Amino acid sequence: MSTAPVDPTTTPAWSRLTTLAAGLEPDLRGWFAADADRVERHTHVAADLHVDLSKALLTDEVLEALLELAEQTGVAAHRDAMLRGEPVNVTEGRSVLHTALRLPADASLVVDGEDVVAGVHQVLERIYAFARRVRSGEWTGATGQPVRTVVNIGIGGSDLGPVMAYEALQPYRDGGPEVRFISNIDPTDAATTLADLDPASTLFIVSSKTFGTLETLTNARLCRRWLLDGLRAAADDGSVDEQDAVARHFVAVSTALDKVADFGIDPDNAFGFWDWVGGRYSLDSAIGTSLVLAIGPERFAEMLAGFHAIDEHFRTAPPERNVPLLMGLLNVWYANFLGAQSHAVLPYAQLLHRFPAYLQQLTMESNGKSVRWDGSPVTTTTGEVFWGEPGTNGQHAFYQLIHQGTRLIPADFIAVATPAHPLRDGDTDVHELFLANFLAQTRALAFGKTAEEVRAEGVDEAVVPARTFPGNRPTTSIMAPALTPSVLGQLVALYEHITFTQGAVWGIDSFDQWGVELGKQLATQVGPAIAGDAEALAQQDASTQALIAYYRAHRGSSSEESR
Numbered sequence: 001m002s003t004a005p006v007d008p009t010t011t012p013a014w015s016r017l018t019t020l021a022a023g024l025e026p027d028l029r030g031w032f033a034a035d036a037d038r039v040e041r042h043t044h045v046a047a048d049l050h051v052d053l054s055k056a057l058l059t060d061e062v063l064e065a066l067l068e069l070a071e072q073t074g075v076a077a078h079r080d081a082m083l084r085g086e087p088v089n090v091t092e093g094r095s096v097l098h099t100a101l102r103l104p105a106d107a108s109l110v111v112d113g114e115d116v117v118a119g120v121h122q123v124l125e126r127i128y129a130f131a132r133r134v135r136s137g138e139w140t141g142a143t144g145q146p147v148r149t150v151v152n153i154g155i156g157g158s159d160l161g162p163v164m165a166y167e168a169l170q171p172y173r174d175g176g177p178e179v180r181f182i183s184n185i186d187p188t189d190a191a192t193t194l195a196d197l198d199p200a201s202t203l204f205i206v207s208s209k210t211f212g213t214l215e216t217l218t219n220a221r222l223c224r225r226w227l228l229d230g231l232r233a234a235a236d237d238g239s240v241d242e243q244d245a246v247a248r249h250f251v252a253v254s255t256a257l258d259k260v261a262d263f264g265i266d267p268d269n270a271f272g273f274w275d276w277v278g279g280r281y282s283l284d285s286a287i288g289t290s291l292v293l294a295i296g297p298e299r300f301a302e303m304l305a306g307f308h309a310i311d312e313h314f315r316t317a318p319p320e321r322n323v324p325l326l327m328g329l330l331n332v333w334y335a336n337f338l339g340a341q342s343h344a345v346l347p348y349a350q351l352l353h354r355f356p357a358y359l360q361q362l363t364m365e366s367n368g369k370s371v372r373w374d375g376s377p378v379t380t381t382t383g384e385v386f387w388g389e390p391g392t393n394g395q396h397a398f399y400q401l402i403h404q405g406t407r408l409i410p411a412d413f414i415a416v417a418t419p420a421h422p423l424r425d426g427d428t429d430v431h432e433l434f435l436a437n438f439l440a441q442t443r444a445l446a447f448g449k450t451a452e453e454v455r456a457e458g459v460d461e462a463v464v465p466a467r468t469f470p471g472n473r474p475t476t477s478i479m480a481p482a483l484t485p486s487v488l489g490q491l492v493a494l495y496e497h498i499t500f501t502q503g504a505v506w507g508i509d510s511f512d513q514w515g516v517e518l519g520k521q522l523a524t525q526v527g528p529a530i531a532g533d534a535e536a537l538a539q540q541d542a543s544t545q546a547l548i549a550y551y552r553a554h555r556g557s558s559s560e561e562s563r
Contacts, residue, residue: 005372005507006073009379013069020065021337026057026472028446046323047309047490052477055446056330056410057338066329067319069505075325078504083315085111085276089511090373096511097274098281098496102307102489116274127271127289128297130251134203135176135296142231142245147203150179151193152290153223154207155215156516157279158253159183160361161492162207162290164354165283165303168488169295171351171420176294177203182223185215190222199230204250205290209273211252211259214520220263224250253286278511280361281496284489299485306489314497324494327412327476328501334410334474335384342385344402344411346394348438349483351420352491356388359495366499366510373509382506392437403445403469410474413442414491418482438477445473 008014032038032054042054070076082088085095097116100109105121133139137146152162163181166173182193194202204223208216227249231240246264254260255272271286283291284304292300314324334340343363345356367383388411389397402409415438419431448471454464478494480487503510528536530548537545 004374004376007379008069008073008505008507011069011072013065013072016065017062017069017333017337020059020062021333024057024059024062024338028055028057028472029448031059032447044321044323044326046313046317046494047306048480048484048487049310049323049490049494050479051323051327052479053326053330055442055475055477057334057472057474058330062333063320063326066326066333069332070319070325070329070501073505073507075501075504076319079314079500082500083311085109085116088373088509089276089278090509091512091514092275094511095276096278096281097276098278098284099308099311101277101284102304102311102493104305104308111276116276119274123271123273123286127286127292128300130269130271131289131292131297134293139203140248141200141203142240142248143200143234145198145201147177148201149197150177150203150205150290150293151197151223152179152181152205152207153183153216153219154181154205154253154287155183155185155213156361157282158207158213158216158287160280160354160358161283162288164352164358165288165291165488166294167354168351168483169291169299169303169485172295172299172485176296179290179294181290182219183215185218187222190219190226194223194226199227199249200234202227202249205253206250206263206265207253207287207289209253209255209275209279211254211256211263214523220250224264251289253289278513280365280513281511283492295485303485303489306484306486307493308489309486310490310493310497314493324497325501327494328498329505330474330476331384331410331498331502332505334408336380338408340384340408340410342387342407342409344394344409345386345388346390346411346413346441347388348391348413348415348434349419350390351483352414353390355414355491356386358492359386359388362495363499365513365516367503367506367508368515369503369506369508369510372507374507378506378508380506382502382508391434395437395441399441402473408473410476411445412476412478413438414478416480416483416487420483442475442477444469445471445475447471448473 039052039054042056042058043052078088082096083099085097087093088096095111097111100116101120103109103117107117108115109117134147140146152159159181166179180193182190206216206220211217224246228240228242228245231245232238243264247266250265252260252265252270254270257267257270260270261267271289273282273285273287277285284307288300314322319325331343345359347355363386364383369382370378372378388394401407402411415435423430448469451464451468454467459467500510525536526540526544529540530551537548540548
């Protein structure tokens with residue numbers, strides 16, 4: 001964006017919200033009792049998502065002021081600029097067009113003279129054709145065996161998105177290979193992931209846009225060595241055609257075709273994407289190739305359609321019914337005016353157990369910024385710590401803090417009406433028992449339990465305070481008919497646009513991530529010092545020198561090294 005961001009704290013809406021926050025006396029019990037239409041007025045539909053905001057700390061005046069804030073900070077104009085392909089990623093001079101990845105094939109979006117939609121679908125068709133060859137058994141490894149296991153090698157968005165979606169769509173994996181994931185540079189990750197696999201039937205996907213990511217390329221080399229050693233061990237004469245083996249067992253998701261070829265991967269088996277796709281927004285790009293292999297092209301296309309449905313809702317729905325806009329504005333209300341520092345995402349769907357981890361990168365890498373897109377300091381706090389665990393697991397871990405702690409922690413509860421695995425315990429529908437917990441928790445957080453209600457149970461007066469629940473803890477309830485590929489796409493797109501809304505209000509560039517770079521750069525300087533380079537060691541700070549000394553004194557011989 002060439003224009004300077006609006007300072008939200010200078011807007012009339014910000015002043016109004018400050019006044020409203022100072023005078024707010026949350027009373028969800030009273031608000032519900034006095035307002036028969038509250039639930040209907042604050043319940044919205046976005047594609048297949050049923051979103052209940054009625055248990056938010058929200059009054060009509062607050063809602064009106066939040067919508068004014070969105071208007072006065074230009075959220076809609078910033079959204080439209082992004083969708084048109086303008087370079088809203090200012091610090092990198094790039095467009096931000098993850099939404100183009102899910103436009104239908106008959107759409108058109110021309111950016112810098114190029115129809116990006118045509119390019120997207122050309123890559124998709126190549127991925128789909130490749131997936132059909134692998135799933136049918138036509139693609140074979142060096143010894144003629146079909147692929148039974150795919151190992152995705154990536155990190156950050158090249159790992160978090162695919163693994164989250166692979167877990168979430170477990171019921172849709174019929175006919176596809178098993179997929180495993182290696183991301184951490186800790187050698188244990190690669191060693192344990194590969195331990196029980198057969199090299200002859202394993203296919204690797206190396207996901208790195210630049211084909212230069214340290215962790216990904218290190219793990220790719222470890223996997224290449226494992227593959228070649230395994231094929232040699234199984235060969236009658238102990239030999240293997242290395243070039244052929246790598247070409248048959250490795251494919252790439254990258255745009256650096258020269259580096260792909262240098263690694264030994266056939267460039268014809270490299271699937272590219274564009275610099276206007278950020279890593280944490282790339283699940284629906286070629287980064288999702290492992291997912292296409294697992295669930296098939298048709299199901300992946302359904303997921304893309306789900307993404308697009310929410311994109312269209314965000315683009316066209318009026319502000320007062322626009323779910324991502326409203327949820328993003330609520331997060332601003334909680335963080336900037338009510339003092340919330342973290343946000344819980346609590347999926348009551350076991351298959352979404354990696355969804356909170358996925359959102360950690362999406363939200364915190366996007367909005368963990370202290371300067372605005374013009375380089376000026378932010379004028380208010382930005383970002384929240386996103387975290388969570390699935391279902392009743394969380395109830396037995398951290399809900400105590402949410403219910404009775406001293407911190408305000410807004411929470412999003414996510415559930416589906418139809419479970420992937422409907423089971424019964426005698427006469428009890430276990431999914432209904434599960435949903436009873438979902439509904440009870442949001443009710444308890446909203447309405448609490450008064451001291452009088454505790455006393456009415458006849459408990460000792462000394463423990464009444466400990467058993468009193470203050471209530472007025474805000475929640476959002478999101479329900480869907482089932483966890484289908486389309487619904488998963490809708491959920492991801494919903495949070496993408498929530499994140500965008502907050503960043504637009506704060507005037508920050510939600511699409512760069514310079515904060516992750518410094519530590520990666522310093523690691524290349526520290527590495528030689530760890531390995532024994534005295535000159536490199538001397539350049540480190542005293543603490544780092546001491547820690548390296550401890551490491552070198554205590555490093556024992558591993559079983560691998562002893563061999």
